[in-house]
Amino acid sequence: MGKLVFYYGVMGCSKTANALITRFQYLEKGKKVLLIKPALDTRDNIDNKSIIASRIGIQAEAYAVRIDESIASLLSRDTYDIIICDEAQFLTTAQVNELRNLSKYIDIICYGLRTDFQSHLFEGSKRLFELADNIYEIEGVCTCGKKAVINARLTADKKIIYHGDQLELGGNDKYVGMCWDCWQRGNI
Amino acid sequence: MGKLVFYYGVMGCSKTANALITRFQYLEKGKKVLLIKPALDTRDNIDNKSIIASRIGIQAEAYAVRIDESIASLLSRDTYDIIICDEAQFLTTAQVNELRNLSKYIDIICYGLRTDFQSHLFEGSKRLFELADNIYEIEGVCTCGKKAVINARLTADKKIIYHGDQLELGGNDKYVGMCWDCWQRGNI
Amino acid sequence: MGKLVFYYGVMGCSKTANALITRFQYLEKGKKVLLIKPALDTRDNIDNKSIIASRIGIQAEAYAVRIDESIASLLSRDTYDIIICDEAQFLTTAQVNELRNLSKYIDIICYGLRTDFQSHLFEGSKRLFELADNIYEIEGVCTCGKKAVINARLTADKKIIYHGDQLELGGNDKYVGMCWDCWQRGNI
Amino acid sequence: MGKLVFYYGVMGCSKTANALITRFQYLEKGKKVLLIKPALDTRDNIDNKSIIASRIGIQAEAYAVRIDESIASLLSRDTYDIIICDEAQFLTTAQVNELRNLSKYIDIICYGLRTDFQSHLFEGSKRLFELADNIYEIEGVCTCGKKAVINARLTADKKIIYHGDQLELGGNDKYVGMCWDCWQRGNI
Numbered sequence: 001m002g003k004l005v006f007y008y009g010v011m012g013c014s015k016t017a018n019a020l021i022t023r024f025q026y027l028e029k030g031k032k033v034l035l036i037k038p039a040l041d042t043r044d045n046i047d048n049k050s051i052i053a054s055r056i057g058i059q060a061e062a063y064a065v066r067i068d069e070s071i072a073s074l075l076s077r078d079t080y081d082i083i084i085c086d087e088a089q090f091l092t093t094a095q096v097n098e099l100r101n102l103s104k105y106i107d108i109i110c111y112g113l114r115t116d117f118q119s120h121l122f123e124g125s126k127r128l129f130e131l132a133d134n135i136y137e138i139e140g141v142c143t144c145g146k147k148a149v150i151n152a153r154l155t156a157d158k159k160i161i162y163h164g165d166q167l168e169l170g171g172n173d174k175y176v177g178m179c180w181d182c183w184q185r186g187n188i
Numbered sequence: 189m190g191k192l193v194f195y196y197g198v199m200g201c202s203k204t205a206n207a208l209i210t211r212f213q214y215l216e217k218g219k220k221v222l223l224i225k226p227a228l229d230t231r232d233n234i235d236n237k238s239i240i241a242s243r244i245g246i247q248a249e250a251y252a253v254r255i256d257e258s259i260a261s262l263l264s265r266d267t268y269d270i271i272i273c274d275e276a277q278f279l280t281t282a283q284v285n286e287l288r289n290l291s292k293y294i295d296i297i298c299y300g301l302r303t304d305f306q307s308h309l310f311e312g313s314k315r316l317f318e319l320a321d322n323i324y325e326i327e328g329v330c331t332c333g334k335k336a337v338i339n340a341r342l343t344a345d346k347k348i349i350y351h352g353d354q355l356e357l358g359g360n361d362k363y364v365g366m367c368w369d370c371w372q373r374g375n376i
Numbered sequence: 377m378g379k380l381v382f383y384y385g386v387m388g389c390s391k392t393a394n395a396l397i398t399r400f401q402y403l404e405k406g407k408k409v410l411l412i413k414p415a416l417d418t419r420d421n422i423d424n425k426s427i428i429a430s431r432i433g434i435q436a437e438a439y440a441v442r443i444d445e446s447i448a449s450l451l452s453r454d455t456y457d458i459i460i461c462d463e464a465q466f467l468t469t470a471q472v473n474e475l476r477n478l479s480k481y482i483d484i485i486c487y488g489l490r491t492d493f494q495s496h497l498f499e500g501s502k503r504l505f506e507l508a509d510n511i512y513e514i515e516g517v518c519t520c521g522k523k524a525v526i527n528a529r530l531t532a533d534k535k536i537i538y539h540g541d542q543l544e545l546g547g548n549d550k551y552v553g554m555c556w557d558c559w560q561r562g563n564i
Numbered sequence: 565m566g567k568l569v570f571y572y573g574v575m576g577c578s579k580t581a582n583a584l585i586t587r588f589q590y591l592e593k594g595k596k597v598l599l600i601k602p603a604l605d606t607r608d609n610i611d612n613k614s615i616i617a618s619r620i621g622i623q624a625e626a627y628a629v630r631i632d633e634s635i636a637s638l639l640s641r642d643t644y645d646i647i648i649c650d651e652a653q654f655l656t657t658a659q660v661n662e663l664r665n666l667s668k669y670i671d672i673i674c675y676g677l678r679t680d681f682q683s684h685l686f687e688g689s690k691r692l693f694e695l696a697d698n699i700y701e702i703e704g705v706c707t708c709g710k711k712a713v714i715n716a717r718l719t720a721d722k723k724i725i726y727h728g729d730q731l732e733l734g735g736n737d738k739y740v741g742m743c744w745d746c747w748q749r750g751n752i
Binding site for chain 1: 586
């Protein structure tokens with residue numbers, strides 16, 4: 001009997017580092033870990049193999065789950081003690097529903113962004129807020145020192161962009177976690 | 189400099205009792221508390237006065253905020269140290285945005301349901317998950333002993349209803365917090 | 377398979393109200409609750425019957441466990457689904473050890489003060505910090521608006537007392553939750 | 565106006581990795597971080613320079629604070645935005661008191677063990693449980709899959725030792741986080 005857990009946080013709050021540390025801890029205990037991420041994020045994805053890397057200098061290979069792929073099918077091919085998912089904001093509603101059902105048998109820990117650059121939930125984070133057994137924040141900090149709650153999208157010369165498509169892949173060059181006030185005042 | 193906090197939980201998890209206890213604690217410290225609830229819930233609403241009551245036997249009068257009413261305007265009429273909102277799932281997106289801005293000056297604590305009887309976010313809870321500084325759960329328990337994560341809607345003879353309108357007011361007679369498995373199996 | 381949970385907080389943070397609400401929630405689900413408190417607190421104790429009362433206006437009868445009494449023996453007389461303990465700071469080390477062992481079979485939730493009027497752990501809270509599966513805070517607020525972390529002992533004319541015996545029973549007339557700075561500066 | 569925060573956990577739960585990630589996040593934001601650890605842990609300490617290293621493959625140089633050294637004096641030599649302390653269970657009561665006072669001006673985050681191999685608090689963790697503004701757990705897992713709450717001390721051939729001195733330095737070869745039941749039954 002497992003649990004579905006969601007750790008959310010802003011860009012740059014070390015979600016990936018936390019996912020890798022959790023994986024490491026289970027591996028040390030001799031557990032079998034299925035590390036996945038939605039394939040939507042194609043920055044470093046070839047076939048179903050994808051590298052999950054944290055800026056702090058640690059990484060691991062994950063299984064990149066395609067948007068129309070069943071996560072349950074992965075479990076039927078091999079046995080695991082836990083599923084860890086990075087970039088969980090990009091999971092589909094159907095995939096989170098699937099994780100919800102799988103959590104009857106296995107622990108599942110998801111790491112992902114809360115909201116997009118306009119403060120709206122992603123499909124995956126929305127469904128995780130609706131269904132997770134436990135919701136925890138990995139706190140990020142704004143440059144002003146306050147807690148960051150929104151992911152600002154930046155132009156190349158570090159101006160905040162307030163309009164555009166929800167999906168535009170990028171790392172710390174293009175996104176930065178900010179507090180509400182600084183974000184509203186464009187105070188980067 | 190305040191914070192916007194969201195306590196979410198299933199039906200019957202004592203959200204209202206917690207709201208009233210928090211209010212009591214601030215009153216004891218000599219603080220001025222603005223207790224509000226969205227007027228959408230018209231069960232006991234006359235004009236802008238509404239009674240917030242917990243089954244455990246405590247209650248207080250709240251200001252019932254109409255769907256098109258500005259919460260900021262209430263603050264301009266009187267000064268307060270804290271805003272406490274019950275049934276926050278029924279706030280509008282515009283009202284949560286307003287609370288987000290007001291939290292620059294004053295602490296705001298919202299209590300509300302996470303999701304409706306089909307496991308979907310309400311307008312108010314959705315916006316609070318997107319914007320709150322802190323998100324905490326008030327845990328509820330399923331009859332089976334596991335943690336409750338969904339609000340089942342019940343017929344008069346205690347069968348689970350899976351289809352219908354999102355809004356259908358009712359208390360513990362009509363709704364019950366359940367775990368995912370029991371809910372899916374209709375195992376009330 | 378249960379858990380041993382410790383909710384700690386300062387004087388006046390509504391620990392008792394929370395204990396009673398949790399009890400109420402389990403009773404509503406048809407669960408059998410064993411409500412206990414250490415008999416050391418003799419304010420309203422006759423034999424093994426003691427009233428647990430919150431200032432907000434709710435109360436219930438608890439079993440007052442004597443300092444040399446076994447909690448396990450209570451379970452052998454009757455069956456319960458959960459044990460809820462108020463004033464848990466007054467439990468003995470042996471009793472917390474006993475709860476730790478009992479938590480293999482039953483959920484146990486303890487509510488109690490963190491520290492005494494000189495910022496030192498009590499016997500019961502010390503052992504609970506050492507052994508609990510989960511430790512949560514019920515936050516209290518200082519008059520200055522900051523979070524309260526210490527329980528100041530007061531004279532009849534509301535001056536802070538910094539020396540004396542650890543145990544001196546009293547309620548909100550004699551103790552008040554304060555932040556560290558106000559307490560150090562005697563700034564009540 | 566800062567806060568004193570204590571993250572506790574068992575051996576092998578990634579406390580050090582978390583300390584280094586938090587440091588990294590603040591450095592990325594251009595903040596000045598004072599990374600310290602009590603010099604009591606002399607495994608890799610030369611003068612006041614000590615390497616803090618996580619098994620996952622990240623490390624940083626810390627200032628090793630001697631048992632009789634003032635942490636405040638470090639702040640007078642240089643300015644910092646935050647203090648991060650690893651192995652905080654080895655701080656003295658006086659040093660935690662000092663951190664408590666310094667937290668008026670600066671944020672302080674401590675990472676450390678909860679208890680020793682006999683389930684008793686260390687001097688530093690005891691004082692942090694008494695005084696911290698916020699107490700969070702970094703969860704560790706027992707081999708059996710349950711949550712780890714105690715640090716078992718092991719012989720070279722992996723038997724649990726139940727008696728001895730509180731202090732006996734060692735890493736994952738000598739200590740392992742376990743749940744209460746497995747520890748009591750010697751079930752490693």
